[in-house]
Amino acid sequence: xxxxxLTPRIAPNLDRHLVFPLMEFLQERQLYPDEQILKSKIxxxxxxxxxxxxxxxxxxxxxxxxVPPEMVEMRAEVVAxxxxxxxxxxxxxxxxxxxxxxxxxxxxxxxxxxxLNDRYQIGPQQIEALYQYAKFQFxxxxxxxxxxxxxxxxxxxxxxxxxxxALWGKLAAEILMQNWDIALEELNRLKEIIDxxxxxxxxxxxxxxxxxxxxxxxxxxxxxNGRTQIIELFNQDKYLNxxxxxxxxLIRYLATAFIVNKRRxxxxxxxxxxxxxxxxxxxxxxxxxxxxxxxxxDFDGAQKKMWECQEVILNDPFLGKRVEEGNFxxxxxxxxxxxxxxxxxxxxxxxxxxxxxxxxxxEKLNLNYEEAERWIVNLIRSSKxxxxxxxxxxxxxxxxxxxxxxxxxIDHTKALSGRTYKLVNQIREHAxxxx
Numbered sequence: 388x389x390x391x392x393l394t395p396r397i398a399p400n401l402d403r404h405l406v407f408p409l410m411e412f413l414q415e416r417q418l419y420p421d422e423q424i425l426k427s428k429i430x431x432x433x434x435x436x437x438x439x440x441x442x443x444x445x446x447x448x449x450x451x452x453x454v455p456p457e458m459v460e461m462r463a464e465v466v467a468x469x470x471x472x473x474x475x476x477x478x479x480x481x482x483x484x485x486x487x488x489x490x491x492x493x494x495x496x497x498x499x500x501x502x503l504n505d506r507y508q509i510g511p512q513q514i515e516a517l518y519q520y521a522k523f524q525f526x527x528x529x530x531x532x533x534x535x536x537x538x539x540x541x542x543x544x545x546x547x548x549x550x551x552x553a554l555w556g557k558l559a560a561e562i563l564m565q566n567w568d569i570a571l572e573e574l575n576r577l578k579e580i581i582d583x584x585x586x587x588x589x590x591x592x593x594x595x596x597x598x599x600x601x602x603x604x605x606x607x608x609x610x611x612n613g614r615t616q617i618i619e620l621f622n623q624d625k626y627l628n629x630x631x632x633x634x635x636x637l638i639r640y641l642a643t644a645f646i647v648n649k650r651r652x653x654x655x656x657x658x659x660x661x662x663x664x665x666x667x668x669x670x671x672x673x674x675x676x677x678x679x680x681x682x683x684x685d686f687d688g689a690q691k692k693m694w695e696c697q698e699v700i701l702n703d704p705f706l707g708k709r710v711e712e713g714n715f716x717x718x719x720x721x722x723x724x725x726x727x728x729x730x731x732x733x734x735x736x737x738x739x740x741x742x743x744x745x746x747x748x749x750e751k752l753n754l755n756y757e758e759a760e761r762w763i764v765n766l767i768r769s770s771k772x773x774x775x776x777x778x779x780x781x782x783x784x785x786x787x788x789x790x791x792x793x794x795x796x797i798d799h800t801k802a803l804s805g806r807t808y809k810l811v812n813q814i815r816e817h818a819x820x821x822x
Contacts, residue, residue, distance in 0.1 A: 389418045389419060389702075391671050391672070391698075391699050391702065391703075392413070392418055392702065392703075393636050393639065393703070394406075394409050394410075394413060394704065396634075396636045397409070397601055397604075397636070400597060400598055400601035400602075400634070401601055401602065402555075402559045402602075403431050403434055403435060404435065404525070404528075404530075404559060404563060405559060405562065405563065405602065405605070406431060407428070407431065408563075408605075408704065409704045410424055410427060410428055410431075412704040412707070413704070416701075416702055416707070418702055422448065425444055425447060425448040426448065428444050429441055429444050429445060429448070432444065435526050435527075435528070436465045436469075436523065436526040436527040436528075437526070437527060437528045438458060438461050438462040438465055439462070440528065441458060442454045442458055442462075445458065465527065468523065469523060469524075469527065472516065472519055472520040472523050473520060475512075475513070475516035475519070475520070476513065476516040476517045476519070476520035476536075478507065478508070478509050478513050479503075479509050479513045479514060479516070479517045480517065480520075480536075482503070482507055482509060483539050488507075491506075492542070496542075496543065496544075496545055497545075499542075499543060500514075500543065500545070503543075514540065514543050514544065517536055517539065517540050517543075518536075518537075518540050518544070518549065518553060520536060521533050521536035521537045521540060521553070521556070522556065524536065525537075525556055525559070525560060530559075530560040530563045530564050531560070531564060533556065533557075533560045534557055534560035534561060534564070537553045537554075537556050537557040537560070538557060540553050541553050541554060541557070551577075551580060554573065554576065554577055554580070555577070557573055558570060558573040558574060558577060558602060559602070561573055562602065562605045562606065565609070567606055567609050567610040567613075568610070570605070570606050570610075571606050571610055571613075571616075574599070574602070574603055574606055577599060578599060578620070581595045581596060581599060582625070593629050593632075593633065594633075596625065596626055596629045597629050597630075597633050597634050600620070600621060600626060600629070600630070600634065600637055601634070601637070603617065603620065604617075604640060604705045605705070607620075607640075607644070608640075608705045608706060608708065608720070609708070614644045614647055614648055615644075615648065617640060617641065617644045618641065618644050618645065618648065618652065618654070621637065621640070621641045621644075622641065622654050622658065627661065631661065631664070631665060635665050635668045635669035636669050638661070638662065638665060638669055638674060639669075639671055639673055639674065639699075639703075640705065640706075641658065642658075642662065642673050642674050642677055643673055643700075643706060643720070643724065645658060645677075646673075646677070646724055646727050646728060646731065647720060647723045647724055647727055648727075649727075659677060659678075659681045659682065662674050662677055662678060663678065663682060666678070671699060672692045672695035672696045672698075672699050673692075673696050673699060673700075675688075675692050675695075676689055676692035676693060676695075676696055676728065677731075679692055680731050680732055680735050681731075681735065684735065684739065686732060686735075686736060686751045687751075689728075689732055689751075690732075690750070690751055690752075690753055693725065693728050693729075693732075693753060694753070696724065696725075696728065697721055697724075697725060700718065700720060700721045700724055701718060701721060706720050706721075707720075707721070708720065729752045729753070729754075729762070730766070732751055732752060733748070733751075733752065733763070733766070736748065736751060737774070737783075737785050740785070741784070741785050742782050742783075742784050742785070743782060743783045743784075743785070744781065744782055745759060745760055745763075745776075745781045745782060745783060746781065748763070748783065760776065763776065763783055764776060
């Protein structure tokens with residue numbers, strides 16, 4: 388299943404600290420030799436200040452208690468540098484730890500800078516030292532301290548570029564601490580800045596959108612409402628264009644979100660067209676499953692792909708999250724995926740056939756006869772599906788559903804209105820020089 392592992396494509400778009408959770412997952416799933424994973428971890432750690440962690444991995448990899456002299460030297464350098472930065476940032480850190488003093492701050496940054504300079508002799512040099520101290524703390528793996536200091540720094544910083552860098556750092560820290568609600572707030576704050584008209588150059592804007600979508604995977608597949616929000620973000624024209632031109636592998640996650648969402652969305656048909664257009668640049672069992680069901684009506688192919696999809700989900704760091712339930716370990720998203728995949732096959736199959744042999748349908752759904760009958764009965768009861776089971780003949784009979792002409796007209800009008808709105812916005816953006 389390593390052929391479907393997207394880590395090599397995703398990792399270059401992440402902060403190196405965000406790559407560690409992916410490597411931990413791959414090591415647990417044993418998709419690659421353990422030695423290869425450990426060497427990759429050390430290579431990543433060499434570019435951070437997490438020297439103690441690197442030493443532990445080196446000992447594990449080479450089965451020794453000794454570490455290279457350069458690691459010992461680097462540890463001494465990190466400790467010395469940390470102490471120096473701590474001293475430089477101390478005046479501002481001490482001020483921020485004084486609750487009564489912090490109350491003097493206002494929403495006006497210029498007032499704050501003047502007040503800090505006049506009353507506490509804290510100037511731009513100390514504020515910059517706070518940023519460097521926070522960044523160093525992050526590189527050392529102290530994500531909690533880094534998040535706090537970066538938040539305080541942004542409240543005082545007047546440099547928009549530096550403030551944006553601090554926001555990226557704050558987002559990474561919250562993700563690594565698994566504070567999903569706060570991380571989502573930071574993600575939305577970052578999106579608003581990236582999408583603003585005065586954001587850097589168009590090329591830089593596209594690149595930042597690509598980074599944002601990659602980082603968002605951690606949040607969307609852990610936050611309670613994430614699977615809905617990933618559709619709202621990735622399916623926006625600007626972000627979907629960025630996916631198609633620079634990161635087609637992200638289609639896997641949008642496809643999964645569409646499948647596991649209980650509510651069918653009007654954008655789904657357009658997304659199927661995107662999958663068709665991008666087949667030459669990206670495809671995997673999940674996208675191929677949708678192609679089988681909605682493009683080729685190949686139900687035998689869909690059945691095979693459904694089982695391949697299960698393996699892809701189990702071995703994907705974002706989709707294969709495990710949950711302990713008593714003495715069992717489950718993968719909730721896999722179970723939801725398979726349930727909804729069967730529903731997709733059933734719904735499409737029913738549109739084509741009015742009378743369906745239960746044995747054939749059971750085969751298409753990868754269920755035995757009794758399970759299929761039970762599943763369909765429960766589906767009919769819980770949905771508005773106009774169907775009934777004929778137990779004597781062993782068939783499911785679908786009642787013809789004649790579409791209301793007026794409803795069709797309204798739907799087409801809404802779709803035309805939506806496309807017109809998008810076109811007008813694109814014309815306005817090109818006219819204002821925004822891509």
